[in-house]
Amino acid sequence: MASKDESTPNNKVSKSRGNKRHASGSPSPTSSPSPLDKKEDMRSIIQEIIKAEFNDMLTQFNKNLISTMNNELETVNAEMKEMVKSMQFINKQFEDFERNQKISDETIHKLQLENSELKTTVANLSQRINNLEQQSRSNNIEVQCMPETKNENIYTIVKQLGKVVKCDIQEKDILNCSRIAKTNSSSTRPKSIVVQLASPRLRDQLLASVIKYNQNNQDNKLHCGHLGFAGKKSPVYVVEHLSPTNKALHAATRIKAKEMNYKYVWVRNSKIFTRKTDGAEYILIKNMSSLSKMV
Structure with missing residues (x-):
């Protein structure tokens, strides 16, 4: 009779396999991530999140900046347009002023010429009247x-x-x-x-x-x-x-002669003469401007 294997506690054969040896050349089994790897992964994730948030913030900032700048530029453009209008108005006003000034200068020049002519005419008429007045006193x-x-x-x-x-x-x-x-x-x-x-x-x-x-x-x-x-x-x-004009001229000549130490002032044929010293040349005083000759 064949003998059966008798299982005894000491002779039990374990059905579970022990640790298998890693075969040479076979891929290594996946190992559990280390704490350092987890930290690096977490840092990368945070960096990505921060980067994304920063990009969003930068985009929003750029949008806000562009919007603000556009609003400000619109205001500046409006102000520039007003300034251009103002400059155009001022330029027109200046051109009008310059044109009016030119007309005024021409008018003043014309009036000055007319005034000079009138002065000459008045002087001539005054001289003629004075001559007539003096002639009427000739006796x-x-x-x-x-x-x-x-x-x-x-x-x-x-x-x-x-x-x-x-x-x-x-x-x-x-x-x-x-x-x-x-x-x-x-x-x-x-x-x-x-x-x-x-x-x-x-x-x-x-x-x-x-x-x-x-x-x-x-x-x-x-x-x-x-x-x-x-x-x-x-x-x-x-x-x-003397006529009133000649009498006034004679009086002015005497005053000037006294100031300038002239020795003689006399009238002959209604003409006024002056001489500084005995041997000096006489000066004929025709009008008030002739007094400047007495030096």
Whole structure:
């Protein structure tokens, strides 16, 4: 009888296989990831998430930036358009101003020419009027600084003047004589006597006789006592009867002569002359601008 294998506790054959040996050349079995690998994977995932979030944020920022810039640029463009309009308006205004200024300059230049012509015309007319006024006085003399009395007889004074200076003056030679109003009302000088004689020749003879008398009587020049005045013997001057213009010019010449130390100022045939010293050339004073020659 065949004997059966008897299973005994000590002789049990384990049905489970032990650890198999890794065959040479066969692929290695998958090993469990290490903690380091897990950390690296987690870092990569976080980086990807951050990168994605950053990209989203950057995209959104760019969108916002572009939108803001577009809005600002629209505002700037609008302002630039307004500035361009303003500049165009200002430029037009400037062109209008420049055009008006040019017209004004032309008008001013024209007015200046007209004014210059008018000044020349007025000066010529004034000179002609002055010449006519002076010509109307060609027979006249002016007796200055003769004291006034209440019941004076001017004809007698004039005839006495002729006698004193030895110039024969008949009553018929005196066409008119009277005192004239003062040029300066505040002056204390007596009113001048204007005498209209029969002719310019007689006037010149009387003036020459007065000059000669004063030259011959240096210590007793013509004064009011010679002409019948009993008071203080104040000097009396006999001069040509000048027109208002010439009289003002004569006064200005005397003032300038005093300032510039000119020795002589005189009038002959209604013309005003001045001389600085005895040997110097005389200067003819035709108008106010001629005073600049007195240096």
